[in-house]
Amino acid sequence: MPKKQVALECICALLILLFLYASVSKFLDFKTFIGQIDNQPLPNSWTPFLVWAIPLLEIGISACLFFEYTRLIGLYASLLIMIVFTIYTGIVLLHFFPYVPCSCGGVIQKLTWGQHLFLNTFYVSLSILGIILQRRIYLNPIQITTKHSLV
Amino acid sequence: MKKIKWTILTFAVLLSIGSAFATRPKPLQSNLYYWNGSGYMPAGQFGVTYYCTSSTSTCTYVLSQGVYTPYQTAASYTPIGVTTPTTKPTPKKEKQ
Numbered sequence: 001m002p003k004k005q006v007a008l009e010c011i012c013a014l015l016i017l018l019f020l021y022a023s024v025s026k027f028l029d030f031k032t033f034i035g036q037i038d039n040q041p042l043p044n045s046w047t048p049f050l051v052w053a054i055p056l057l058e059i060g061i062s063a064c065l066f067f068e069y070t071r072l073i074g075l076y077a078s079l080l081i082m083i084v085f086t087i088y089t090g091i092v093l094l095h096f097f098p099y100v101p102c103s104c105g106g107v108i109q110k111l112t113w114g115q116h117l118f119l120n121t122f123y124v125s126l127s128i129l130g131i132i133l134q135r136r137i138y139l140n141p142i143q144i145t146t147k148h149s150l151v
Numbered sequence: 152m153k154k155i156k157w158t159i160l161t162f163a164v165l166l167s168i169g170s171a172f173a174t175r176p177k178p179l180q181s182n183l184y185y186w187n188g189s190g191y192m193p194a195g196q197f198g199v200t201y202y203c204t205s206s207t208s209t210c211t212y213v214l215s216q217g218v219y220t221p222y223q224t225a226a227s228y229t230p231i232g233v234t235t236p237t238t239k240p241t242p243k244k245e246k247q
Contacts, residue, residue: 009156013163020164024171032176035199039231066160112204 004133011130012065015078018123020062023055041097057081072134079127086120089113183211184219185228191219194228204229 026033030051037047037054061081064074091097093113111119176197184191185201186209194211195201203210203226210223 006155009159013159016160016163017167020167021171024168025175028171028175032196032198035196039199062164066164 002137004137008130008133008137011126011133012071012074014126015074015123015130016062016065019058019065019078023058023062026051026055072131072138075127075130075134079124079131082120082124082127086117086124089117089120093117183213183222185211186219197223199231201228201230203227 033055034047034051037050038044042050057077058081061074061077064070064077066074183194183197185194191212191214197203197211203223208227209221210226210228211221212219213222214220
């Protein structure tokens, strides 16, 4: 198995770990999650949509990352969602909102907003690296197979 | 080659679901309290009315047989800024 392929599998595994853990945690404590979304500086009318959309989107991305056929879509989706989360975290840290809301999702809620920003930036980088690797493997499959057979 | 791929991804799936179940909050039989400097006050709902920020003190206590026992430690009680979600400050754009 080429090193690039192993690295890509590990990147996808780390992304799946984050998204699936976050979504299952939300469903396991759904009542609290509704309260937490209500507490975000967003209109409360968005809550019924957001409480289902966020965890289902995370599960959807995990499913896309799992299968090779949909992996690139999953990587782009995870990059997009992580960029959105990072911008939101940055806005919170800049005290743009009238108050600082809770950071939510399983043990992730124990992180401070600064730590959250670090985690999000790490996962944004991971998604970018995953896209680069996936595109290289997809565009040069013969070259990688040849290299592998030489090793 | 495919075996390694499936092993890594299946491990990630199982680990994430297992961790989510392992770290889910345990339902409490009694309410949580915090020390406000002069007495114990009901803490409210974690993540909704308060959260615990890292520090050396105790965030919340649980009342057990008349004794307040530390529950969420190595953190300090931090009100989120609202008492209930319905009293949330109105965003600026709604005021305009």
